[in-house]
Amino acid sequence: MDNGPGEAASTGGSIVTRALITGITGQDGSYLAELLLSKGYEVHGVIRRASTFNTRRIDHLYVDRHERDVRFFMHYGDTADGTRLTSLLAQILPDEIYHLASQSHVRVSFDEPEYTSEITGLGTLRLLEGIRQTGLGCRFYQASSSEMFGSAPPPQNELTVFAPRSPYGISKLFAHWTARNYREAYGMYTANGILFNHESPRRGETFVTRKITRAVARIRAGLDDELWMGNIDAIRDWGYAPEYVEGMWRILQCDEPADYVLATGAGYSVREFLTLAFDHVGLDWQNYVRFDESYLRPTEVDVVIGDSTKASREIGWAPKVHTPELVRIMVDADIRALAEGASASIDRPALPGWYPATG
Ligand code: NAP
């Protein structure tokens, strides 16, 4: 049975496309859930059981399941647990799967290479094998990453030879090739979105952009007076996450599965990001930023700048928000959050000193 988009399952007489999102509690998962709900989808999310709440980014979407016309459902699951993933597939019968769950922090992947391979690499294999074994005719999106390009010179596109430089990048490459192999070997609809860095006010606070914008808000408010950073010469292609999840959806609407790069096409160094962020509030970053070598990576990806010509041509995707505007959006959001007393936001450890230096 192939319940592709537009021919989806029927519930209560109406036609509803049913999506399954792994990693729904993350930055991208939360924006994607909003997007799909706004398009009339029934959305099922996989969340990890945790001893603390991890649903903060999606709490606003929650609807009591006893209400009428509920279209948002959560299920416990973990990419380490193939049996559970397979039973969820058989229970939910999704038309589209967006596989976003991952140990997504590059620096952490050097500390936990085995765990990262298990979750980020093998997790994809478990899900694809579950789809194959249950015989589902669904469409599958794999969250591939520009980190797979590693040391390959920019601009990078779908034809660039991969040269990953971290356990995370290597794990993503395993997942990427596994998705392609299942497409070729079994005729399954699997598509890879090779996404360059994309950020937002919902970005985890140990990624460099959010770390900076949150620090700017706190320094401006007089709550902090220094910011410890690693390699600020690295160059990234930073876009705006809500636009990238729209790209994910477009990728799965193609008649034939394919792989696409999504990027803005412009590179900025971390140093330039710092300048833009501090300038936005009238401060000089050089008065606050200090160097801490514990934030360096054993091998660094020096520069990634994407070429998303194929996505523009074939799926009509083009980013509108570029890095300077992104910086303003994020700084303003962190200033607002601080003023509203929500500065402890999503990923801030209660006791930073207890945590390994990861971001
Ligand atoms: P994120 O904010 O770190 O979210 C990761 C999600 O994966 C969270 O929902 C997390 O759950 C979940 N997760 C982690 N380990 C899991 C496990 N063992 N089982 C089930 N779920 C697990 O990442 P993001 O920025 O939204 O990125 C989404 C995906 O795109 C990731 O695969 C990432 O590697 C990839 N990607 C991101 C970018 C980017 O710039 N953002 C670029 C390219 C690719 P908890 O909330 O419980 O931790």
Ligand code: G4F
């Ligand atoms: O924000 P980052 O940690 O992101 P990174 O390593 O590019 O990875 C992110 O983007 C990937 C897309 O290519 C995703 F696949 C991945 O899941 C993740 O979302 O670091 C960006 C750059 C690096 O070069 C890092 O060395 O910033 C540099 N940096 C300098 N000081 C720092 C810091 N990064 C962090 N996290 N913290 C610092 O203090």
